[in-house]
Amino acid sequence: MTQPSNADTLPPTARTQVKRVPQRGNYDRQQVYDILDEGLVCHLGFVASGQPFVIPTAYGRLEDTLYIHGSPASRMLKTLDQGVEICLTVTLLDGLVLARSAFHHSMNYRSVVLFGTATRVNAPDEKLTALKAFTDHVVPGRWAEVRPPNPQELTGTLVLALPIAEASAKVRTGPPIDAPEDYALPIWAGEIPLRLQAEGPVTDSRCQPNLTVPSYAENYGR
Amino acid sequence: MTQPSNADTLPPTARTQVKRVPQRGNYDRQQVYDILDEGLVCHLGFVASGQPFVIPTAYGRLEDTLYIHGSPASRMLKTLDQGVEICLTVTLLDGLVLARSAFHHSMNYRSVVLFGTATRVNAPDEKLTALKAFTDHVVPGRWAEVRPPNPQELTGTLVLALPIAEASAKVRTGPPIDAPEDYALPIWAGEIPLRLQAEGPVTDSRCQPNLTVPSYAENYGR
Numbered sequence: 287m288t289q290p291s292n293a294d295t296l297p298p299t300a301r302t303q304v305k306r307v308p309q310r311g312n313y314d315r316q317q318v319y320d321i322l323d324e325g326l327v328c329h330l331g332f333v334a335s336g337q338p339f340v341i342p343t344a345y346g347r348l349e350d351t352l353y354i355h356g357s358p359a360s361r362m363l364k365t366l367d368q369g370v371e372i373c374l375t376v377t378l379l380d381g382l383v384l385a386r387s388a389f390h391h392s393m394n395y396r397s398v399v400l401f402g403t404a405t406r407v408n409a410p411d412e413k414l415t416a417l418k419a420f421t422d423h424v425v426p427g428r429w430a431e432v433r434p435p436n437p438q439e440l441t442g443t444l445v446l447a448l449p450i451a452e453a454s455a456k457v458r459t460g461p462p463i464d465a466p467e468d469y470a471l472p473i474w475a476g477e478i479p480l481r482l483q484a485e486g487p488v489t490d491s492r493c494q495p496n497l498t499v500p501s502y503a504e505n506y507g508r
Numbered sequence: 509m510t511q512p513s514n515a516d517t518l519p520p521t522a523r524t525q526v527k528r529v530p531q532r533g534n535y536d537r538q539q540v541y542d543i544l545d546e547g548l549v550c551h552l553g554f555v556a557s558g559q560p561f562v563i564p565t566a567y568g569r570l571e572d573t574l575y576i577h578g579s580p581a582s583r584m585l586k587t588l589d590q591g592v593e594i595c596l597t598v599t600l601l602d603g604l605v606l607a608r609s610a611f612h613h614s615m616n617y618r619s620v621v622l623f624g625t626a627t628r629v630n631a632p633d634e635k636l637t638a639l640k641a642f643t644d645h646v647v648p649g650r651w652a653e654v655r656p657p658n659p660q661e662l663t664g665t666l667v668l669a670l671p672i673a674e675a676s677a678k679v680r681t682g683p684p685i686d687a688p689e690d691y692a693l694p695i696w697a698g699e700i701p702l703r704l705q706a707e708g709p710v711t712d713s714r715c716q717p718n719l720t721v722p723s724y725a726e727n728y729g730r
Contacts, residue, residue: 301559306582326702327601327615329551331562337523338560340553342599342619360528377564379549379704384725388643388654389661393549397564421610425700432610432695439611461712473654474719478647478728479707480548482601490683490697497696503606506700 301401302454312455315350321398321455322347325376326424326482330354332372334365345374346420350450352400353407353416358444366404366446374400374448381479385462386471392458394477400453404446416445427502483507523623524676534677537572543620543677544569547598548646548704552576554594556587567596568642572672574622575629575638580666588626588668596622596670603701607684608693614680616699622675626668638667649724705729 294315296302304311312318322345331340341362346353352374356363366372376398383392407413414435421429435443462475484506487499516537518524526533534540544567553562563584568575574596578585588594598620605614629635636657643651657665684697706728709721 306579326604327599327617329553329562329564329597329599331551331553331560331595333555333558333560336555337593337623338553338555338595340551340562340595340597340621342551342597342617344615357528371559373553373560373562375551375562375564377549377551382548382646382728384647384650384654386655387657387661388639388651389657389665391643391646391650391654393566393646395549395564399562401559417610421613424604424613424615425606428606428613429610432613433608433690433693435609435611439609443611461710461714468655469714470716471655472716472719474722474725475712475715476721476725477710477712478725479710480704481707482702483705485701485703488683488699488701490699492683492691493697494692494694497694499698500696503696503698503700506604 296451296453298454299452302399302452304454304456310456310458312457314455317455318398318450318453319347321378321396322352322376323423324378328374328376330362330372330374332362332365332370344420344424346416346423348416348419352448352450353420353445354448355417355420355443355445358442360444363444363446367406367444369403372402372404372448379480381477383462383477384475386464386468386473386475390462390464392462394458396455396457398453398455400448400450402448402452404448407445407447410440413440413445416447417443425502431500518673518675520676521674524621524674526676526678532678532680534679536677539677540620540672540675541569543600543618544574544598545645546600550596550598552584552594552596554584554587554592566642566646568638568645570638570641574670574672575642575667576670577639577642577665577667580664582666585666585668589628589666591625594624594626594670601702602681603699605684605699606697608686608690608695608697612684612686614684616680618677618679620675620677622670622672624670624674626670629667629669632662635662635667638669639665647724653722
């Protein structure tokens, strides 16, 4: 939810200005953070040899920095590590919008598009902080209970930081908007809300006996 | 599910070959179709003025063609209509994978990455067929009940076709894979399955009275 104390605005740029249906555009920093924090996977776009690539990957946020990570052998991370332009998009699909006309069918969603270049995180303590943000973004509370990275794993993880400075949100909510004359049609119209829902956790068969399922796994997302 | 009668293979190219964790890569045409058909939103990547853009958009599939559509005024569609290279990615997030070590946390997912260039669909009947595929992809059965596009709406919709020829799927399933010595740790590990779930449909307050909610809306995804 928007917190007045963080009611900062990200100044729109030529890249982030929402052109199609501009009333759906939003440059409120807190709104951008809320969408990033609720999402689990981003789609990361970059250009290599003139060719666009869009790769799904997990991420974490710490204040105004977004972190991604992976193997130093990753083609994507090696490319991003060279400072190429990135477009990182997170989309939350909130529902299907069924109008009376085929033409006005739509979807309710919240999305963020973030532009920038990444820099490599080298300092081991910042790297650890980023990885904690990463783990706790996906499963809040998990970091405190797991075996932390050892020096070899820390070396074997490339962490990149992307400033959340040039970004915009785009949001559609609400019922279908039909052409005025179509509201008289005897066609059902409305929304089908969608939600990414967790099902009951599946304990690894190789777990030590008598371990309790942690409440953050038992009640994930609730 | 893979159907033997369609057990065609998409020949891997330099762009589609899965490099990181190659055993997760898959070039089975039916598997690619299944992921595309289950997804609702793709992330479409393209380059404009050297800058990557990644835009979420809906899509439809008809045999070996993927259709996208939108307003002829859309910056994205105008760019794609010029035949620029596209990378289109669909990701289904199936679960969170909680390992004993922070390092081995992962996600279960199925994704498709599709490369190619789009061509504009001009013939009105192919355009209608594409829009039907589009609507019925999102809500199976919906097209037959709605007011079809009139000539003005058909003109006001730009439909682009992308051949499903150069694509790969990437899939991770199953429990966490920890380092051998970590299995002795008294840390709960397992999967939290995730599913995009429909909630009860919300009837538009401007609907004509006494309309029944269609079963495809009432039981969406079930």
